[in-house]
Amino acid sequence: EAGVAQSPRYKIIEKRQSVAFWCNPISGHATLYWYQQILGQGPKLLIQFQNNGVVDDSQLPKDRFSAERLKGVDSTLKIQPAKLEDSAVYLCASSHKPGINNEQFFGPGTRLTVL
Amino acid sequence: GENVEQHPSTLSVQEGDSAVIKCTYSDSASNYFPWYKQELGKRPQLIIDIRSNVGEKKDQRIAVTLNKTAKHFSLHITETQPEDSAVYFCAAPGDSSYKLIFGSGTRLLVRP
Numbered sequence: 001e002a003g004v005a006q007s008p009r010y011k012i013i014e015k016r017q018s019v020a021f022w023c024n025p026i027s028g029h030a031t032l033y034w035y036q037q038i039l040g041q042g043p044k045l046l047i048q049f050q051n052n053g054v055v056d057d058s059q060l061p062k063d064r065f066s067a068e069r070l071k072g073v074d075s076t077l078k079i080q081p082a083k084l085e086d087s088a089v090y091l092c093a094s095s096h097k098p099g100i101n102n103e104q105f106f107g108p109g110t111r112l113t114v115l
Numbered sequence: 116g117e118n119v120e121q122h123p124s125t126l127s128v129q130e131g132d133s134a135v136i137k138c139t140y141s142d143s144a145s146n147y148f149p150w151y152k153q154e155l156g157k158r159p160q161l162i163i164d165i166r167s168n169v170g171e172k173k174d175q176r177i178a179v180t181l182n183k184t185a186k187h188f189s190l191h192i193t194e195t196q197p198e199d200s201a202v203y204f205c206a207a208p209g210d211s212s213y214k215l216i217f218g219s220g221t222r223l224l225v226r227p
Binding site for chain 2: 104108
């Protein structure tokens, strides 16, 4: 089966600009996650969707970050405006069933550099 | 609270030796503990996981042990090979049980 797809793979922007990332999960996977991975750290969950509903967005900086999964398949994550500290790899992951004890499959990530 | 501590941050071993990475967690209700391997520039991939109803699980050269009383779990890699060189992340459920909290990672280097 095809894996989790993400685009773009790399993005360089200046601070205060906007950026959007796209994720296409594995077909049939109801649960989708967006993680932020700062260099040298583990992935940190930003938001979790179950179909098109939000399960957890407690660590999403809502003043600048937004995410949607309107049709319960693809998802977009947006940052507006970006700050220097947003430089990181943004990983999308999906799992077949809800609940954390189901394997999460990660995409290749989008490496964001904010100058 | 939600906290997963992982040690060591870096580990260098000679090919053929064993490597052990340890993690501690804070939520006593946690019942699922996966380990992910992330090679340089690549995505994290699940290599092994353990549920709280068992104390140890093995898969060829990889094993994970769980001590629920002490709230820690460990990854053991035996007969290490250069291709084992990567960053390894442990994870445990957060307070809500709907999300995983990842450790800070261990960079393992296996010297040929």
